[in-house]
Amino acid sequence: MLSAAQLLDELMGRDRNLAPDEKRCNVRWDHETVCKYYLCGFCPAELFTNTRSDLGPCEKIHDENLRKMYEKSSRFMKEGYERDFLRYLQSLLAEVERRIRRGHARLALSQAQQNSGAPGPSGKNEEKAQVLTTKIEELVVQIEELGSEGRVEEAQGMMKLVEQLKEEREQLSSTPSTIESFAAQEKQMEVCEVCGAFLIVGDAQSRVDDHLMGKQHMGYAKIKATVEELKGEFEQLQEEDLKTSIRQLTSAALKQGEPQM
Ligand SMILES: [Zn+2]
Ligand SMILES: [Zn+2]
Structure with missing residues (x-):
């Protein structure tokens, strides 16, 4: 425009x-x-x-x-x-x-955060999954007890809860948080050494x-x-200036050295 x-x-x-x-x-x-x-x-x-x-x-x-x-x-x-x-x-x-x-x-x-694992968002997901696993294990023990006591209906109700918790745990591991996936993307990024833009490897x-x-x-x-280019030009100019002044100095020195008539 x-x-x-x-x-x-x-x-x-x-x-x-x-x-x-x-x-x-x-x-x-x-x-x-x-x-x-x-x-x-x-x-x-x-x-x-x-x-x-x-x-x-x-x-x-x-x-x-x-x-x-x-x-x-x-x-x-x-x-x-x-x-x-x-x-x-x-x-x-x-x-x-x-x-x-x-x-x-x-x-x-972002790479350091990813490598350290904690206390990044991935750590939080793992923590949640761990809590769910403990709960599931507890429930399974209770279900076994109920089963052995012949309280089948109660046991079935609890089984449904266990299924729900298992599903929840699966979702935690299959959908990493957005920050995590951003970090995973950035891992394959590099910086253009000319203009500073982010490039995908x-x-x-x-x-x-x-x-x-x-x-x-x-x-x-x-x-x-x-x-x-300009730096090169300036260096060349300086060199030429130096040569000129050396020439002038030597010719002046030669003149001084000439026998007086
Ligand atoms: Zn560039
Ligand atoms: Zn201009």
């Missing part, structure tokens, strides 16, 4: 609210209305629309031409835009990493593919790849 703002953007262009002299052709890439994230590659606001990671709309201009102009400009990579972009992407990654850790903790907790390939092609997973995969 498009928001009203997105709809208007589509109909009238993103610069619909700008004064005529500010229209796209006149807006420079360094204008405050231009999205600097978009200039650096993409705007994260567009990655997760209508997912639970939705960052809300970006009101700034996303324009392919402005990006090309920025890339061709002599000020390319010199405005600190890429640093801001990297910092923002890293904060988004930190958030999803927290989500992944929470997911792991949740799975570990051994799920059908079509659902695995749906997940991998989903907005949220693709978005975080893109952020991760871009962070690595």
